[in-house]
Amino acid sequence: MKEFVVYTALRIVLFLASFGIVVGVMALFSDGSYNLFWAVVLGFLISGVGSFFILDRQRRAFAERVETRAARASAAFEERRSREDVD
Structure with a gap:
């Protein structure tokens, strides 16, 4: 659970940093006015690409945690199923 919270928070x-930079650049080059929709879209795109490279370690830790939990759940399910077969 900790890995999920850390990755999501980052x-x-x-996104907020990317959005802030995009709004700042748009406001700087367009005399203080900007289109908020395009600022959000560009913020999502930039943060998405950035997170692919910057947050790789956190994403891998989260994926390992999910894989470990899934393997444990699968093993527990198989063990319960094999007990049913014995009876």
Whole structure:
């Protein structure tokens, strides 16, 4: 669970930083006015690409945690199923 919270929080921070930079650049080059829709879209795109490279370690830790939990659940299910077969 900790890996999920860390990864999600870092994704949100990365989006907010990207969004802030995009809004700043748009406001700087367009006399203080900007289109909020395009700022959000560009913020999502930039943070998505950035997170692929920047948050690789956190994403791998989260994926390993999920894989471990799935393997444990699968093993427990198989063990319960084999007990049913014996009876």
